[in-house]
Amino acid sequence: MNPNYLDFEQPIAELEAKINELRLVGEDNADLNLADEIGRLKDKSRTLTQSIFADLSAWQISQLARHPKRPYTFDYVKHAFEEFEEIHGDRHFADDQALVGGIARLDDKPVMIVGHQKGREVKEKVKRNFGMPRPEGYRKALRIMEMAERFKLPILTFIDTPGAYPGIDAEERGQSEAIAFNLAKMSQMRTPIISTVIGEGGSGGALAIGVCDELLMLQYATYSVISPEGCASILWKSAERAADAAKAMGITSGRLKELGLVDQVIPEPLGGAHRDPALMAASLQQKLVETLDRLQQMPIDELLDRRYSRLMSYGRFTD
């Protein structure tokens, strides 16, 4: 089994392996003309990928959202922004490595970036605490966002976390309060905020940087109140029923758009963002530029009223 491919992608992995093999044979034997055969297999692989990805289940999508090769915040920073300078620390306790931020340019405009950061190799994963911030992470994020407000820089947040870290130290330092305080402060921050769910939108730990004027979501990202496994183990009494839970909760971009909880869905390259991170970053960048242009044209008081009305409309009841 190829670890770069998920279970349901294994037929694609087999074809790709065959193509690679033929390529190697072709390199060793210059007299053999394998180009036609390789071309034919490549077409086949593309068609196969298209057909598999045309009909993904919510559970398959949640696996894609957590794909080990999926681009993380820093990948988008690299491809979609210029002149990035990272800003460190909450000025009180520590510099959380699972929640990062800094100042950069988007299409020449100065912006502030805040995002969850996961690690790719074991060492990096541990350093990034698997993308699960502690209170100091949320407090750093708030400090950066308040700085953005002071200097009239728009805020772009990137959501990709399994959730806030459930640890003894995190509880001692007020994980709940750190999240709650961000929710309250972001609702009144006097600068445009755009949030994009780029991978896993895990519960309160995601929302703590997700109160915004416009919510974007990559096609194969997910956003939910609890992980499918967590929901299944509570409501079905078995984590094995995660696929059912994923479906029932409606955690995919398409479903959330239907429900009016997400504003824009950004299509991913064939096979998912990780198959072509540069292309993904380019379409993300374009959407961010467009959305920001639109939001920046609104007077700030109007923008804040709009933000508040949006928040109040979640689960709106008519009188």
Add this chain to the structure above:
Amino acid sequence: MSNWLEKIVPSLVRSEKKRSIPEGLWDKCPKCEAVLYRPELEKNLNVCPKCDHHMRLAARRRLELFLDEGSAVEIAADVEPVDRLKFRDSKKYKDRLVAAQRDTGEKDALIAMRGELEGIPVAAVAFEFRFMGGSMGAVVGERFVRAATLALEERMPLICFSASGGARMQEALISLMQMAKTSAALERMRKAGVPFISVLTDPVYGGVSASLAMLGDLNVAEPRALVGFAGPRVIEQTVREKLPEGFQRSEFLLEHGQVDMIIERREMRSRLASILRKLLHLPAA
């Protein structure tokens, strides 16, 4: 947020069993196991007269006891749950709602009232823990916000008694968004200088703890209430070590700077009234 039911269901089951042993008029204190005469216990606000253990209190009764007699008027009672997602696990969400409504006599897990506290006009809300673990969905969020909005408009304090396992899974992302919705309403109150007092009662976890419950101008706890973001079981599984004694109890929170004070239930009215009179520049009682 992932753990509230696991944590809460066993204790619910246990207390139900215990309650059924003596016939009707007797209760057993879950802490000191003293057998208590129920009318006596109720007169003592569900606080064990032997060991001062604070037992859970139904939301409606809590508000009736807290507000001046005859002053309470319910608000936002017309807001009732809607199963927008047609959610179904081993049971339909709709059926769970009907069962919870039958068992509690309430439409959802938050009761909101306006009334007076020692003559001070206030808005007060309380979570009904027996209603699906006091979980926060759209109705809880909307009722909370209506109470907060009324409090802001009339510049009267808002007091919230929370008791909740967190966000309601059956309303998925809609329930997560209630965290942002309630917090935004509280931020408006804060900017306007209208007091919000959050009273944490056993237990408060997950999405409720990580939003409205921690945003009080004052965060007050009842003695020995369990309050945290993640439940003890999830933390134990994550860190693979034993949790310290008294972890996530009110006293632990006080020690770690998360709550301002612990107030016994029998003193709640008088002490909050005295604090509010000072915040509002009213003369001493």
